[in-house]
Amino acid sequence: MLTNTEENYIKAIYHLSVDNKTVRTNAISEVMNTTAASVSDMLKKLSDKSYIHYEKYQGVSLTKKGKTEALQVVRKHRLWEVFLVEKLRFNWDEVHEIAEQLEHIQSKLLIERLDDFLGNPTSDPHGDPIPNAKGEMPVLRQVLLSELDVNGKAKVIGMKEHSPAFLQYLDKLGISIGSAVKVMDRVLFDASVELKVNDKKTMVVSHEVAKNILVSPID
Amino acid sequence: MLTNTEENYIKAIYHLSVDNKTVRTNAISEVMNTTAASVSDMLKKLSDKSYIHYEKYQGVSLTKKGKTEALQVVRKHRLWEVFLVEKLRFNWDEVHEIAEQLEHIQSKLLIERLDDFLGNPTSDPHGDPIPNAKGEMPVLRQVLLSELDVNGKAKVIGMKEHSPAFLQYLDKLGISIGSAVKVMDRVLFDASVELKVNDKKTMVVSHEVAKNILVSPID
């Protein structure tokens, strides 16, 4: 089986594989908080066990086997986060560290029973999708921020408009992919949206802006 | 903090400390499935960290600190077992291995929330008492086997009669302290009890026998 550290490396590679580009050693060393040399060691090991495709100096990508493994770890992490929030009444910002431990518990049966117990959730408390037992990601419901109900929470998953002016404006507001947003209010007059971003900053954006932000609702 | 292995050693010492006698190296090596030499190494380490009282060649006992630590691990183990059986619908004979992993998860808050979520149970699915957050063992409810309801499950915690004849008879039946018993039926005519022991053997014992066996009901 995989050690906890191996699982963490594979998970890191998975998360760094946003587009289908190869993942670089330095990128991994950064998220794993270690040196490039250590990463090279581990890449060799993971390659020998055929969890990754590895060509020296060219970065890595997960094999089918590696991706399956990564998705299982992600699945466990997110299911445990749901458990902690839904059943044990943790806040969504308190659960990550504990889930980092729980995700390594080995028992297929346990995780299937947990999944059922939680009602087979499709996303975790942060709005991230939960892969099913086969490692398939659910298709995310996606709506425009302008369509979200008042008090609705969601996670920003993309922008419809890509002009620098728009993106720079979002930057200034502190809104980016992955941001958690909550609609605090909607102005009747012009459909401007009062938002809370990442549970911190409150701001108002115009309807024009809101209808260019794609979000995935969090139940 | 303690490593998982250190926690397991301390727990083993705790379980071996039935009376207040000292625990011998060989006894530990047996339950830990390792050699006496390895145990000696570890005892030195645990002694240096003052989890145990250790005099060479004289066996060990837990210090106050060590006992507290042991009870926390036992508490976690048993609470997780309750969770697995009560919430995830595992059978009581399927939960031990998983609890062996879960008992090492580090988070005070988690275990307190879990305890509340489970309704602050005082015994685990095997009838073993669950220490509270302070490490105090609950006083077990205890009744005579003769008083247990039909379909009631319990754990044997002692005998009232201590004659060799009685104890040898119990031996032959396979009933000892720690045995799980379930009352399958009670004969109206003479109050004989039909029992299932350790989820396996079914047998009939007289009322005279049943009223000399102390048990602790499992809810």
Added chain:
DNA sequence: AAATAAGTTTAGACTTATCTTAATTTGCAA
């Protein structure tokens, strides 16, 4: 008291997993 057996400890070393520093090599962009 010596001898013996049983139990325990020490010495020394091994394994596995992971990390580090300090070269060295490679790929690629200017």
Added chain:
DNA sequence: TTGCAAATTAAGATAAGTCTAAACTTATTT
């Protein structure tokens, strides 16, 4: 084509846990 950033290797350190073999202690017999 050269210079540099990125990546790899070499060599070794550390930590945790384990083992075998030899030495030692304690208890029990002669």
